[in-house]
Amino acid sequence: MKLELGYIDIRGIRFGDHNAVEEGILVVNPEPLLKPVLEDPLIKTAHFEIAAPGESIRITPVKDVIEPRVKVEGKGGVFPGMVSKVDTVGSGKTNVLRGMAVVTAGPIVGFQEGIIDMTGVGADYTPFSQLHNLVLVMEPVEGFVQREYEKAARLAGLRTAAAIGELARNLTPDETVVYETPTIAETFSEELKNLPRVGYVMMLQSQGLLHDTYVYGVDAKRTLSTLIGATEVMDGAIVSGNCVSACDKNTTYHHQNNPVIHDLLAVHGQSINFVGVIITNENVYLDDKIRSSDWTAKMAQYLSLDAAIVSQEGFGNPDTDLIMNCTKLEKQGIRTVIITDEYAGQDGRSQSLADADALANAVVTGGNANELIILPRMDRVIGTLGYVDKIAGGHAGSLQPDGSIQAELQVITGATNEMGFNRLSAR
Amino acid sequence: MISGSFRLKTLSGERETLHTGSFQIVTNNPLVADSLSGRYRVCFLKNGSDREVMVKVRDLIHRRHRLLTAPLSGSVKPWETPYRSIMVSSDPCSAVDATSLDLIERAMEVINRSHNYLKTTKPSIDHDFQIVDLSLIESALPSAEAIGRI
Structure with missing residues (x-):
């Protein structure tokens, strides 16, 4: 599969009377973009806010972060099976609005989590502080059913990102990168056959409400482990329905920009032979895990x-x-490295994972999610601070009278991401 | 697979609904008890803690029942949610299942440790924790029903 990504750099977002990308600035006219969002009977209110890097802004509670992309050439559309018809993506040309994201925010359940600070200490912990964020803030109607509203909010975010991405259809990219993945036969070619054959196993959370991931529109808990093309993932074949555990969930943006895939493709044919991507689920039922x-x-x-x-x-x-x-791969003689994060207590002295094995002897950590941090007051809050005391890693009293927040690192969206899409590590 | 049920009120306050299915759900979540006990065998530990649910499950494992769902069921942290629902086999196996025992013991270590953390639970979000716990255990039902008795 061969996919050409055309990156259009976004240097700012402003409101205007039309929707367009003009010399690197995204101009947003909210009304036509919000109309389809508000047509959903479960969404009571919706509005946009803009947050730029360095501004004194706190966005919370964050549901998803999505990078606007548009299929320019080739089969299918972005987010196939969710907002485009089901068709195999990952080949042809896709334009990317780089440097920005659509962020969905607002309440779903009372303990919902996720903070993006655009400046200060918190900003250092999340990669999304570096983006120009168009925040879609939504509120549900009274008496909503969480499962149905999660879907409404998820689709509203994806549809909005697709509509923004559409603005880039006819633009000339600032940079073009071609990603090409080999067939199995090609991985045995003369130039590749002497390089170590490396695969990527991507685990997808799939346990129930607020813990789900969708692959071409299929709930990942209802699939067996399978193969997927690296470039399919870049076109939005995998989207997040996960709202729990802000620090180590994979947002849709993480899937679109999976750093493991990018790094393996970057060294493919040089130091390694990147053979393919296996996706597998994380179900509640133990026989599912074993299978x-x-x-x-x-x-x-x-x-x-x-x-x-x-x-x-x-x-x-x-x-x-x-x-x-890890252990089953190792027992096949496949040398395995795992990427995880840690819940090692606020002092970092407890066991980091709830499970362990001597064969898990090569571990990359995204950081200790229990680490206590103090986030300074921000001048402006997008969303609501009403949830800060209740979200994962927050605690009673975590919102201080002066507007600062004392909480564990796990409150911050993407802080200890287990794809390694973050700024923390340890040796 | 499921046929006939009746309820018991025991002296210890546990409410049990007996079914002929291949699994039972041990829970301290009243919403799970209300939603599922009509269809499935539910052992409801009213006002029980998450740890008490685990102890009950551990005892069942020692009595040769097999653990069917992960005891740490979601990514809602044990120091946040008070609710826990775990599925175990209805009938005992021929011997204690070592994997089940290992998993429940490891999970109990996490629970024991978690009590050192700051609590986030508030009454206003109690129902939301119940809903998510129900959803997590419901996600196991299609697999449990498809497999049947092993």
């Missing part, structure tokens, strides 16, 4: 991998899937 990890190891063996990188999503129960995947 999915068996399947992962079976496919890795089928692909004749020498080594694998496994990225996790979430905490607790997914630790079991992570260790199952």
